[in-house]
Amino acid sequence: xxxxxxxxxxxxxxxxxxxxxxxxxxxxxxxxxxxxxxxxxxxxxxxxxxxxxxxxxxxxxxxxxxxxxxxxxxxxxxxxxxxxxxxxxxxxxxxxxxxxxxxxxxxxxxxxxxxxxxxxxxxxxxxxxxxxxxxxxxxxxxxxxxxxxxxxxxxxxxxxxxxxxxxxxxxxxxxxxxxxxxxxxxxxxxxxxxxxxxxxxxx
Amino acid sequence: xxxxxxxxxxxxxxxxxxxxxxxxxxxxxxxxxxxxxxxxxxxxxxxxxxxxxxxxxxxxxxxxxxxxxxxxxxxxxxxxxxxxxxxxxxxxxxxxxxxxxxxxxxxxxxxxxxxxxxxxxxxxxxxxxxxxxxxxxxxxxxxxxxxxxxxxxxxxxxxxxxxxxxxxxxxxxxxxxxxxxxxxxxxxxxxxxxxxxxxxxxxxxxxxxxxxxxxxxxxxxxxxxxx
Numbered sequence: 001x002x003x004x005x006x007x008x009x010x011x012x013x014x015x016x017x018x019x020x021x022x023x024x025x026x027x028x029x030x031x032x033x034x035x036x037x038x039x040x041x042x043x044x045x046x047x048x049x050x051x052x053x054x055x056x057x058x059x060x061x062x063x064x065x066x067x068x069x070x071x072x073x074x075x076x077x078x079x080x081x082x083x084x085x086x087x088x089x090x091x092x093x094x095x096x097x098x099x100x101x102x103x104x105x106x107x108x109x110x111x112x113x114x115x116x117x118x119x120x121x122x123x124x125x126x127x128x129x130x131x132x133x134x135x136x137x138x139x140x141x142x143x144x145x146x147x148x149x150x151x152x153x154x155x156x157x158x159x160x161x162x163x164x165x166x167x168x169x170x171x172x173x174x175x176x177x178x179x180x181x182x183x184x185x186x187x188x189x190x191x192x193x194x195x196x197x198x199x200x201x202x203x
Numbered sequence: 204x205x206x207x208x209x210x211x212x213x214x215x216x217x218x219x220x221x222x223x224x225x226x227x228x229x230x231x232x233x234x235x236x237x238x239x240x241x242x243x244x245x246x247x248x249x250x251x252x253x254x255x256x257x258x259x260x261x262x263x264x265x266x267x268x269x270x271x272x273x274x275x276x277x278x279x280x281x282x283x284x285x286x287x288x289x290x291x292x293x294x295x296x297x298x299x300x301x302x303x304x305x306x307x308x309x310x311x312x313x314x315x316x317x318x319x320x321x322x323x324x325x326x327x328x329x330x331x332x333x334x335x336x337x338x339x340x341x342x343x344x345x346x347x348x349x350x351x352x353x354x355x356x357x358x359x360x361x362x363x364x365x366x367x368x369x370x371x372x373x374x375x376x377x378x379x380x381x382x383x384x385x386x387x388x389x390x391x392x393x394x395x396x397x398x399x400x401x402x403x404x405x406x407x408x409x410x411x412x413x414x415x416x417x418x419x420x421x422x423x424x425x426x427x428x429x430x
Contacts, residue, residue: 052290053294054290054429054430056430073296074296076293076294076295076296079294081290081291083287084287085287086286086287087288087290087291088286089219089223090286091223091226091227092222092223092226096219100215100219101291103211103212103214103215104212104215104291104292104297105296106206106207107207
């Protein structure tokens with residue numbers, strides 16, 4: 001995988017005349033995790049929405065591979081996002097959801113492999129409606145595994161996961177980063193990710 | 204590694220929406236039932252005045268089709284917005300306008316095509332001549348995609364509002380007026396035996412303008428709704 005770089009210069013976000021953060025600078029390169037910490041309402045999700053390009057920063061710029069992220073098309077080629085909602089369709093099966101995701105991106109692994117990796121083998125033909133919150137979260141992770149996306153942006157990825165699933169999630173994040181991926185995530189939980197890979201921002 | 208082409212993505216969006224509609228078959232009937240019921244009520248209310256009914260039949264069918272389309276358009280992006288899959292659709296390397304066009308195409312297939320199939324029957328019920336029914340179908344074929352395309356802009360704009368229904372109607376109905384005027388005057392002309400090629404050319408022009416231009420503001424409005 002080629003080395004990629006995400007750089008933020010002088011980012012600031014103002015909401016309802018309250019400054020959530022300003023003069024935020026960071027550089028994230030391949031093989032690193034950016035962990036965003038902060039109390040409730042500190043602006044973690046706002047920062048993530050700026051990084052995904054959904055929201056324009058009130059000041060500052062973002063660069064992907066030294067190019068200003070302005071036209072987001074090239075950036076989205078490389079970016080995957082799991083938000084508060086998993087982005088899954090309730091009345092489609094696990095396999096149909098992943099097939100749709102693959103049709104919009106580049107494929108790295110087969111659907112069966114991805115489901116096997118997250119421990120959902122045998123759920124191919126189960127409607128998402130009948131899955132538990134934790135299983136949906138794992139299915140969303142399978143979506144990251146079966147599409148080629150160097151940059152993962154994860155908003156509270158560990159919500160509604162049990163301890164074993166959190167460990168599994170952390171393993172995949174570590175493996176992804178080891179292979180030259182980049183991960184940006186927010187989390188309330190203490191993560192057991194190797195500290196040599198992790199860069200922290202406290203809002 | 205296999206990259207997905209724009210064409211593939213376009214197909215995947217349509218296929219997914221058709222599959223979702225198939226899983227919610229009951230909801231598919233609503234606009235169709237509405238269309239049939241509204242039209243059926245007119246002969247009952249007007250009584251046995253065949254000449255009058257014949258005269259206003261095209262207008263009845265067009266207004267009913269327009270309201271049925273308005274009824275179903277609200278769901279175009281709502282479910283995707285609520286479950287987060289709209290965010291994923293925006294975050295693809297493909298042009299959002301093209302994917303929007305795919306969603307509108309799926310909506311047209313699901314909401315307008317059933318109406319087109321049942322419209323001749325409604326025409327017969329209202330004592331329309333068969334050649335006038337043909338013209339009516341032609342105007343519906345050219346006009347209904349425009350309704351879906353224009354409706355898409357308004358739906359995307361009102362997505363952030365919890366109860367956007369009334370606002371949506373206020374935004375959209377004035378924009379539906381030109382297509383309604385051209386369609387009904389085309390059918391009028393056909394009934395009086397005048398040539399209709401002018402009206403149909405105008406409607407085709409509006410259709411192609413709508414196909415090329417409306418996905419751009421719709422995509423922009425979707426991005427605004429997500430920010």
